[in-house]
Amino acid sequence: MKQSSTKDMILLLLKKNKSLTIAELAEKVAVSEIAVRKHIHFLEHDKLVKATVVRQPIGRPVNYYELSVKGQEAFTNHYESFSVGLLNDIEKLYGKPMVYELFHHRSKRMEEEYKRHMTSDSFRDQVEELAAIQERKGYMVELEKQNDKAYTLKQYNCPIWNIAQHYKSICGHEVKLFSDVLADSDVKAEKTIISGEVCCTFQITQKSQ
Template identity: 30%
Template structure:
């Protein structure tokens, strides 16, 4: 928790649930290093405020376990890049010029992103590029983390989608993001999970194409 000392307990709980999807009371006790009573008190307030929802899981033995996850209101506590406003603007473009014009807009944004960051990738090994890509996405509000799975395989996980409301309606923006990954990393990249189609997070699997 050292990295998040600047956050309140309430904020850190929301962050944990955003990253993990669902956590039990016991999980939260271990992560927060708090007693069960202290955790339960925090969760009562968060549930009352509409930020979390509780699910009761039955166990073979002992008392039922309580599991918590974020509500839509809880998810909206994280960067969303003016979601509804962006959707309204996209719909205005569709009504005026058709959906193809929306994709043209996303294509221009894709090129701007590539041009902005491609210099930061020059001369780097793949592992360095992956680390830089995760840093860029994290700074842009995606809550990105990366890990090395093997000598030639990496994974970047994005726990937040600042454009979720737009992506939920116009999934072409997700395709453009994948294009940015491929252009900047200059290697094989596949998306294995996507929040716009029901995933808990966006996961990019990156493989070296050098033999």
């Protein structure tokens, strides 16, 4: 396996699992622990991962590795035209209400874009198309069917993570967007990356017919 692809796999695993040990990474990547330590060394040198020492009831402490802020940023900013700097400038010039107005216009634009792709009246088809759109936009999506009227949508990446750190209200716009494009459905955000969770989790339920 090529060195670069192994590093990418390690970063992706840390993105999806919050924190892992050398042994856990070696098992998931299917390489030796020595090889993983070498890759982790370079990733730490590049400030993409950081280690936390966790004491064990028995034996030596164990290092758990997770993405650093720089590592998180490596997954973001590839799909979103907004920039934190621009929004900060707008806030200084015109105040926060103008920033919120931009978020509103962004949501309306995205709603129109999503609805163009969601032509089916089927609840299942609409949810699956929403998941496909989010995947194309870089959200690293997992869709789990609970039953015919309920799905769990997980997003392991947030392309607007930097913005959400400064303007948390943008997360609420995402919930509203999903509710608006999914006809006759209830959408609730249960977990968010910005609050420290490994993924954003949404419960999508079809309203009673």
